[in-house]
Amino acid sequence: MLSDIHRRTRLIRFLIVGAAALLSAILILGSIPNFRYSSYGTILFPGAVVIGLIIAGLSMYVNYASHYRLESFHSDNLRLLNETIRWDRPAFVEPYQLYRDDFKQLKKLLQCKRGVLYIYEKGRHTPVAFFGLKLSEIRPFVFQGEMESRVDKSAIPSGAGLFTGMSGISDDFRRAVGWNSQWIIRFDSPGGVSATAVFSAVPRSSLKELHEEILRILINRISLELDYTVSRFGCRSLRKKCAELFNENINLKKEFRRKVYDIHSLFKESSNLYTILNEEKLLNSFLLMIMGQLGLKKAAIFRFDQEGGLYHAKYGRGIAEEVIRSLVLNPEGAVISGLSALDGPGTLVELKVPTGNDDEMAALMKSGFQAYCKLMAGGLTYGYLFTGEKLNDNKYLQTDLKLMSILVNMMTSALENINNYRIIEELSFTDSMTGLYNYRYFYKRLNEELFRSRRYYRNLALAIFDIDDFKVFNDTYGHQAGDTVLRQIGTYLRELVRATDVVCRYGGEEFCIIMQETDLGEVRASIERLRKKIESYEFESEYSEKTQKVTVSIGAAVYPSDAETADKLIYCADMAMLKAKSEGKNLSNLYSDLNLPAENWNKKFRTRKE
Structure with missing residues (x-):
């Protein structure tokens, strides 16, 4: 288009120069007195003046028009070229936003009323950008046949670089698309990603050399953006995975710190436990420690009473005193005899719903106790520990059972420590x-x-x-x-x-x-x-x-x-x-x-x- 403007401008200037030369000849002849006052001179000389003025005005207009058209042409094309080749995209954009921006440039360049850009992925064509259509008119589709019709492509830019080509749409493909489409541009990325641009009308045949270059730049850039998006998605998934790993690492750090704190508090409490030499104080401290470590609502310790021959709840936490006094266990009852020889100290046994007239089990479960275990001291049965439900109403976990066994073993060692202290104290006194x-x-x-x-x-x-x-x-x-x-x-x-x-x-x-x-x-x-x-x-x-x-x-x-x-x-x-x-x-x-x-x-x- 730029060469046409220059060619037309040169032709007009040639005509103006010729007219100016003819006018000059007439004026020169008019300067001769015999010719100026002759019958031809009186006619030609005023006419030559008028024609000269017209030619001068026409020359000024042609120069102005050609200059304005050149400036307008250069401005439009430079703006289009600048929008085409610019790469000032933000670092993080929405998926397919690159396609939408470049598809708008195709719309301006091809001057079609309707168009859709489809990305071929996972065996189907998925729309990612469109103009001139409603969202309800566009749908993904699966098509296995020939997309293009056999048309003359001489007036259409052929494949260049990554650009595959433009052609008309086959009837089968038009039916698969679902709207009245007429023209197609197909292009592939180096990474193997395919895209298809479908338009409502044949592009204007007046695509000139610059427009063809801009078209090729746009299509090649969209092809590159296909790979870029795939890479972006891959990087985005990696970033998401890294974020998940980072969050998991934070959670693990928090869990680790909580475990370290629990171990530290457990070690501190166990150290304090071994320093207690009063049996009553030891048992109360043990109940508080086991309730705090396991998050229990209540706990109680039953000791054997030599006079009555029964087990009484001597120490309790989280339960009313009158309830503690009312709980009595028979050594030959279902609760005590329910612990087998294999159930060593710290082995937690769940209280079962009584099937018969088991008043002991019913009273314990009514009081909120859920499990119990044996306490040992000096190789003999010291008593029984009964525990209630957890604060969060959850069931006992495997870690709770292991921690229970550790705490009970610590309690056994502390009781033996008190017993040894009594022996030493007795010997010293x-x-x-x-x-x-x-x-x-x-x-x-x-x-x-x-x-x-x-x-x-x-x-x-x-x-x-x-x-x-x-x-x-x-x-x-x-x-x-x-x-x-x-x-x-x-x-x-x-x-x-x-x-x-x-x-x-x-x-x-x-x-x-x-x-x-x-x-x-x-x-x-x-x-x-x-x-x-x-x-x-x-x-x-x-x-x-x-x-x-x-x-x-x-x-x-x-x-x-x-x-x-x-x-x-x-x-x-x-x-x-x-x-x-x-x-x-x-x-x-x-x-x-x-x-x-x-x-x-x-x-x-x-x-x-x-």
Whole structure:
């Protein structure tokens, strides 16, 4: 089209130049007087002037028109070319948005009223862009025959680059498309992706060289965009997969951190569990720990009662106290006997709906318990742990069962730890010869009982007695016979005193008794009765054929009338015992009967402390 404009412009300029030359010749002739005033001159000269003016105006118009058309042509084509070759697409666009943009350029270039761009994928033609049609008029279709009709393609650009070609549409393909289409452009991408552009009319035959080049650029670019979109989809799926893996990684990190926190809290709680040496506190802490770790609503521990011969719920959490007290289990009932020998400690067994008159099972399930397991300590059955439903009302998972087994084993170790501690404590507080408490336990227990008596305003008595002439006894019968007497006195004392009294070996042949809630009259009768019982007791020994007898001298003091502290109470009882020894032995005295001045105590106590 650009060459046509230049050719027409040159022709018009040639005609104007010829006319100007003819006019010049006439004007030159008009300058000759004989010719100007002749009959021809008077006619030709004015006409030449008029014609010259017309030619000049026509020349100016042709120059302006040709210049405007050239500018308009260059502007339109440069704009079309710029829109065609530009590649300022955003990094992330909607699927097929590239096709829609370029298909609009095809619409401008081919000047068709209707058109649809189909992408061939998965065995069918799918519309991705269209103009001049309603959405309801377009549909995907499957077509296996020839798309193009046999037409003359001489006026249509043939394949160039990635461009396959343009042709008319076969009748079969037109019926498959479903709307009155007339022309088709097919193109393929290097990656093997096919696309088809279908239009309502034959493109204008006046496609010039530049338009043909623009058409080829558009078609080639759409072909490249096919591969680009496929790559985009592949990259998008990869990005989606990476995003999923990233989210999964975040979730795994959160799960890992939660597990680490759970393990840390479990380790911390288990460490605290092993430091608890009080059985009641241990069981309550264990219930709180197992409810927190497993997310339980309630839990309870049943212990065997020796007196009643039944299992009672001794400790419970998340359940009313009256309900706890009402739950009782028979050792031979269906619940306890339901645990087989294979169900070791920590093996959780589900409570089953009772089929008969199983009141125990019904009561447990009514209280909200769902499962139970055995607790062991020292190789023996310690009790049974019953657990309720979870806070989220879910069933127990396999991880819950494993965690339950770990916690129960920890509980077993903690119970054995308490048992070992009791044994060690008993050994540290027990006199190995007599089996009575030693002086360390005596002094500790005396302070505890004084604190209790002071708090509740009660009396507390302390009696100390010494075996009379025990050195003479050892020298006469031997030290082994003396040890036998000490052991038998220890056994006999436990039989003589009350269950609430605390009997200890003070040291050597001295013994002491802590008597709770005992006043002066009661302690006077008690120590006298004790003196007489020991006096009449016959001590047997394998080192002598005859039985031996011993006597004791006893002294006692009472809180708060005689003393208000442990040290002064021991001093007062000791002074009463020494008074009995000085008065002839085998006697019992009360400190209140001695009438000793208070300054005596103060002086001797200060000396003892120093």
